[in-house]
Amino acid sequence: MASRRLTAQTLLGGIVVLIGLALLARSTGLFDVGSIFRFVPSVFIVLGLYALISSGFRNIVGPLLVVLVALAWQLVALDVLAAGDVLQFWPLLIIFFGISLVLGQYRARARAATGDATTVFAFFGGAERRVTSQTFRNADLTAIFGGVELDLRDAAIADPPAHVSATAIFGAAEIRVPREWNVRIDILPLFGATEDSRPRADEVHEDVDLVLTGFVAFGGAELLD
Helix, strand or coil, X not given: CCCCCCCHHHXXXXXXXXXXXXXXXXXXXXXCCHHXXXXXXXXXXXXXXXXXXXXXXXXXXXXXXXXXXXXXXXXHXXXXXXXXXXXXXXXXXXXXXXXXXXXXXXXXXXXHCCCCEXXXXXXXXXXXXXXXXXXXXEEEEEEECCEEEEECCCCCCCCCCEEEEEEEECCEEEEECCCCXXXXXXXXXXXXXXXXXXXXXXXXXXXXXXXXEEEEECCEEEEEC
């Protein structure tokens, strides 16, 4: 049987457990971990880079935002920069985010031109897309203060696994797929959640049909049938 692959969500859970253990050790007086906590931002830098690489650079916006914020936090924690110096440049995050969205849409449209890919974008609203292609390959979903829904129940994958990248920031992404598809979820959730709400399939196979990557902050991504 093939070994299960470490996901960004599993890695984040392990990091949270370690931080909790360190806090417990400090509160109970077992040992002083004050110097260790100065390097907590580096953990999130590693997490963001892992999410970026593990997605095959299909999901860029979320992980890079995590890396940039954590890097600034780490420089302040090490007294390399003052907090005030960092905060005055916070609009750069908005600029970067906007550029990333534009580039992401161009990339998605270029792939969608083949007829095997699609893109769904919602900003302060909702958007739905139904895919019936029998050679579906990938999709890019973005929900910002809104919701997106991708329906793949009538689609087929000629060369699995297909890939769906979902970014939900104060929003939600719903992906409807056939119950028998084996979906691997590798989403980086920060103050958000991902869930496979499909009923258990009658037959289960080990080959992965669809890989769901992405970034969720103050929102959620859900698989439905």
